[in-house]
Amino acid sequence: MITVDEALSHLFSLVSTLPEELIPLTEAAGRVLAHEVQATRNQPPFAASAMDGYGVRADEVALDAKFKVIGESAAGLGFDGDVRAGEAVRIFTGAPVPDGVDFVLLQEDCDRFGSTITITSDPGDNANIRPAGADFVIGQPIAAPRRLTPADVALLAAMNIAQVPVRRRPDVALISTGNELVMPGDTPGPDQIIASNTFGLKALLDQAGAHARILPIARDNEASLAMAFELAEGADLVITIGGASVGDHDLVGPVAAELGMEQAFYKVAMRPGKPLMAGRMGKAAMIGLPGNPVSxxxxxxxxxxxxxHAMLGLPAGRRATRQARLTTDVAANGPREHYMRARVADGQLTLFDRQDSSLLTILSEANALLLRPVGDGPRATGDQVDYIPL
Amino acid sequence: MITVDEALSHLFSLVSTLPEELIPLTEAAGRVLAHEVQATRNQPPFAASAMDGYGVRADEVALDAKFKVIGESAAGLGFDGDVRAGEAVRIFTGAPVPDGVDFVLLQEDCDRFGSTITITSDPGDNANIRPAGADFVIGQPIAAPRRLTPADVALLAAMNIAQVPVRRRPDVALISTGNELVMPGDTPGPDQIIASNTFGLKALLDQAGAHARILPIARDNEASLAMAFELAEGADLVITIGGASVGDHDLVGPVAAELGMEQAFYKVAMRPGKPLMAGRMGKAAMIGLPGNPVSxxxxxxxxxxxxxHAMLGLPAGRRATRQARLTTDVAANGPREHYMRARVADGQLTLFDRQDSSLLTILSEANALLLRPVGDGPRATGDQVDYIPL
Structure with missing residues (x-):
């Protein structure tokens, strides 16, 4: 048995960062930027008014001062000319500030009569002008790798980056194994149950940016498993679920080995999920997950x-943890890392009484996995502990 | 001007929960369950072995005890018969426990020679049997409304709920307004900029479970705006961006009113984003957002x-906040709620120096909005404050 950290570092050595592809901006949210991109323009591209009002010369701004309105600068169509002493230009938010203007009076601070305005309230010190390039300038980068947020998408749009270089989604083939399984919607025999792991894992991996596909259930015989591996062709990652334990019907290891799988490890010192295997199988990485649903x-x-994440070019490492306080005492942990189902609310972590690895109802209610390190001593109510948010 | 809470309660009164639809389980993650569903079966459907080993009678379990192996219970195909004194059945994880068996010996605790096993290690007290219905029983509910997680999807699969009743996605039409805008990929004129708000909002709303569509840019004239509203036909929610201020070219309010919009409010006491309007427009709710990108x-x-969220049937309310500690002093707040761009790391909240509402670079770096309530006094470094995670 190896540790969780050793297993992770084996796993990272089995995969590499996927190639990039160009996608439309409307599909970029949640994808991982593949390389640095740079603004193709300045924003704003010109000094722009931050308010609706009148553009004037700052040295003329004073209460009761009067100006003659000689034109208009609207968003999209600026004023083409100089603004001189005693003159003002009607200007709107986002519009280009004309030559000669270095102050925008708020319209609420002025009275207008015909083509004359008078400053009627103290206009303050703020010029209400956004300098050219205040947000970004040509060449300003967005660094990669980075999982693109909605705000990033808005920024990419403003930079006029209509096609975005992102990492291709990992193609993940999910194979559940076992004679006991039927697909949801089917009618199970008396000794059968419904395949659930592939569905939960597909949801999890798709949310993380993979493209997961559920293959037909592999039965507990070599031909059926070999057929499933064949259907996985083209996947970056092949995941089997079940059949990786020590039972006589656990054929994943032997069949994968026959098909050329070079095993990197088998068994990890953890609970739940000890019988985890991984290796390299042709062009794909292969991970054999245990069959208990929670595991x-x-x-x-x-x-x-x-x-x-590693295939998407994001930093390779353990899942990030957060901290909360225990609402009960917990006993010392043994020689395997233990991930206990829990619910965190208001900084308090409450463990579920039932921790059996078959209980999907508990996992569905859980929003956290309490992390118990190897050999961790007993912990008391109120102790700060690490957990992985689910 | 109304408060943020008043604006929200107006908004909630403008929309209702959308009808439900049945979707395949593989598309259910992230969707909102529309009504309670119930397990159609027990899980496990029979008492099942939790380990690979041998099923025997508990009252015969003792070190050095011997049993005759009379058959096998595999996952998917149980042993059809009684197990009597002195007998054992080879049994695998997940397989049905035969009649007469109430203890599963781990195979590691036995030696097998021919068809005889001998208990060679202390088997302990754990019977290694999962009772029928230990995870769930027929009729056990998953309560609605609930945004379905990957674990929920696995649970729904195990319950054999292959089609899931969820709320229909809100159809949201996004209209940006302004002569200054061109679409990403286009070449802007000297006084123009790239439309970015619709792209950021589409990403945000799609992630929240809406189906947002970006309509053509509406120009600053009535005909163009009226055409955009026409293209929004069928939307549950019409969102305009820009053109909702007091400038001469701000036509959204007047044009929407001509088209029958009943305005619920205009202007909210907040920063950024004061010129927010909302109302009812035929079958759709309409929200007019300010045009500054950050607003x-x-x-x-x-x-x-x-x-x-309200249209999806989730509880209607303010965005949930979290708490962190300030890394700098901040001045007292004025009469408008202020949402300041910030970065939270390790429980510490650092404000960006530049808070101008045009700065998408700042919003893209931010992961939090510090919430300053109306009239909130000055806050000092180390104070615990509320923020909205982005």
């Missing part, structure tokens, strides 16, 4: 998500 | 996201 999903969070 | 996105977070 499969926990290993999805702990191992598969970081692997997906 | 538009902040109002998207503060107002549009809660409205989308």
């Amino acid at each position: 499969a999903m926990v290993c999805g969070h702990l191992f598969v998500l970081p692997v997906v | 538009a996105m902040v109002c998207g977070h503060l107002f549009v996201l809660p409205v989308v």
Whole structure:
């Protein structure tokens, strides 16, 4: 058995950053920027008014001063001329500030009569002008890698980057194994259950930026498993679920080995999820997850998500943890890292009483995995502990 | 001017929960469950082995005890018969526990020779059996409304709910207004800039579960705006950006009114984003956002996201806040709620020096909006403050 950290570093060595592709800006949110992009223009491209009002010369601004309005600068169509002493230009938010103007009076601070305005309230010191390039200038970078947020998408638009270089989504093939499984919507026999792991994992991995596809269930025989691996062709990552334990029907390891899988490890010192295997299988990385539903999903969070992140070019590492305070005492932990299902609210972490790795109802109610390090001593109510948000 | 809370309660009165639709399980993650669903089966459907090993009678379990292996119970195909004194059945994880068996010996605790096993290690007290229905029983509910997580999707699969009743996605039409705008990829004139707000908002709203569509830019004339409103036909929510201020070219209010918009409010006591308007326009709700990029996105977070949540049947209310500690002093706030761009790391909130509402570079670096309530006094370094995560 190896540690969780050793398993992760094996896993990272099995994959590499995927190539980039250009996608339309409307599809960029949530994707990972592949290389630095640079603004193709200045923003604003000209000194722009920050308010609706009148552009004048700052040295003429005083209460009761009068100006003659000689034209208008609107957003999209500026005033083409000089503004001289005693003159003003009607100007709107975002419009170019004309030559000669270095102050924008708020319209609320002026009275207008015909083509004459008078300053009727103290206009203050703020010139209400946004200098050219105040937001960004040509060549200003957005650094990669970076998972693009809605605000990033707005910024890319403003920079006129209509096509965005992002990492291709990892193609992940999900194979559940076992004679006991039928697909949702099917009618199970008396000894059968419904395949659930592939559905939960697909949701998890798709949210993380992968493209996961659910393959037909592989039965507990070599031909069926071999067929499933064949259908996985083209995947960057092949994930099997179940059949990786020590039972006589656990054929994933042997069949994968026959198909050329070079095993990197088998068994990790953790709970739930000890029987985890991984290796390289042709062009794909392969991870064998345990078949217990909670083990499969926990290993999805702990191992598969970081692997997906690595393929997307994001920093390779453990899932980030947060801190909360225990609402109960917990006993000392043993020689395996333990990830206990819990609910965090208002900084307080409450463990579920039932921690069996078959209980999807509990996992569905949980929003956190309490991390118990190897050999961690007993912890008391109120202790600050680390957890992974789900 | 009305308060942020008043604006929100007006907004909630403009929309109603959308109808439900049935979708395939593979598309359910992130969608909002429309009504309670119930398990159609027990899980496990039978008492199931939690380990690979041998099923025996608990009262015979003792070190050195011997059993005759009379058959096998595999996952998907149980053992059809009784297990009597002195007998054992080879059993695998997830397989049905045969009649007569109430203890599963771990295979690591036994030696097998031919069809005889001997207990060679202390098997402990754990029977390694999961009772029927331990995870869920027929009729057990998943309560609605609920935004479905990957674990929920796995649970729905296990319950054999292959089609999931969810709220229809709100159809949101996004109209940016202004002669100064061109679409990303176009070549702007010297007085023009690139439309960015619709792209940022689409990303934000799509992530929240809406289906946002970007309409053609409306120019600063009545015909163009009227055409844009016409293209919004069928939307649940029409959002305009810009043109809602007091400038001569701000036509959104007048044109919408001509088209029958019943205005619920105009102007909210907040920064950034004061010139916010909303109303009812035929079958759709209409929100007019300010045109400054940061104002538009902040109002998207503060107002549009809660409205989308309400349409999805989720509880209607303000965005949830978290707490962090200030890394600098901040001055007292005035009569408008102020949402200041900030970066939170390790529980520390650092404000950006530049808070101008035109700065998308700052918004893109920000991951939090510091919430300054109306009339909030000065705050000192180290004070605990509320923020909205971005």
